[in-house]
Amino acid sequence: MQTSAPSQSAAPSDLPSRLLVKVCGMREAASLTAVADLEPDFLGFIFAPSSPRYVGEVLTPDSVHGLPDRVQRVGVFVNEATAQVLATAGRFGLSFVQLHGHEAPAQCAELQAAGLRVIKAFGVGEDFDFDALGPYVPHCDYFLFDAQGPAPGGNGRVFDWRVLENYPWPVPYLLAGGLRPEHAAVVRNLQLPGLVGIDLNSGLEIAPGVKDPARVAAFLDGLGRARNAAA
Numbered sequence: 001m002q003t004s005a006p007s008q009s010a011a012p013s014d015l016p017s018r019l020l021v022k023v024c025g026m027r028e029a030a031s032l033t034a035v036a037d038l039e040p041d042f043l044g045f046i047f048a049p050s051s052p053r054y055v056g057e058v059l060t061p062d063s064v065h066g067l068p069d070r071v072q073r074v075g076v077f078v079n080e081a082t083a084q085v086l087a088t089a090g091r092f093g094l095s096f097v098q099l100h101g102h103e104a105p106a107q108c109a110e111l112q113a114a115g116l117r118v119i120k121a122f123g124v125g126e127d128f129d130f131d132a133l134g135p136y137v138p139h140c141d142y143f144l145f146d147a148q149g150p151a152p153g154g155n156g157r158v159f160d161w162r163v164l165e166n167y168p169w170p171v172p173y174l175l176a177g178g179l180r181p182e183h184a185a186v187v188r189n190l191q192l193p194g195l196v197g198i199d200l201n202s203g204l205e206i207a208p209g210v211k212d213p214a215r216v217a218a219f220l221d222g223l224g225r226a227r228n229a230a231a
């Protein structure tokens with residue numbers, strides 16, 4: 001994979017034809033089941049103890065193992081040691097890890113070598129230096145771009161997506177940060193290089209970690225995405 005900035009925007013040839021949807025910060029069994037029925041592509045579980053969405057002992061590994069196979073399970077970690085990430089991934093049957101702190105490219109490589117798929121998150125401001133992502137490129141399956149804020153994630157802030165117009169790398173990415181159903185109509189028409197999906201979190205909640213299935217459904221409808229009629 002490319003490790004220095006190309007002169008023009010990358011256009012990966014295997015991009016999905018519709019936006020992937022990740023719903024993050026699941027920690028309550030009832031809304032987990034209801035949201036899973038809406039058929040997101042990914043469900044995220046936060047394993048950062050400082051988060052109000054921290055899974056802790058609230059959600060059992062069995063609840064996660066019981067999800068339909070079509071849903072990818074993503075564990076979100078902030079500056080966690082590789083051994084602990086691997087142990088949690090094994091207990092909960094995670095296939096992806098989202099690294100939302102200051103994790104180094106070498107840790108991404110270790111986790112990939114252990115068989116996990118890696119999403120590396122970055123907080124984006126208007127002077128974000130995309131060149132700095134070069135060392136991560138060979139070791140990440142996706143990037144995720146979030147707003148900057150006081151907490152590592154879950155700040156409910158939207159950033160200026162125009163900074164992504166010059167995204168230069170072949171790694172596909174998810175757009176995150178304060179997305180709410182009102183954004184769906186704009187998001188579905190975004191033409192940004194490398195954009196393959198979105199990450200929904202605090203903008204769809206009744207309380208931290210408790211998603212409102214009606215708001216998730218409203219977002220999916222706004223994307224024009226067909227969904228399970230029984231949900």
Ligand SMILES: O=C(O)c1ccccc1N[C@@H]1O[C@H](COP(=O)(O)O)[C@@H](O)[C@H]1O
Pocket residue numbers: 024025044046048051052053076077078100144146152153154155156157176177178179199200201202203
């Ligand atoms: O949601 C959290 O509490 C959280 C804590 C620590 C790391 C990441 C976290 N969430 C991620 O933050 C982004 C944006 O969330 P929001 O839409 O602004 O609420 C998203 O990728 C979550 O996965």
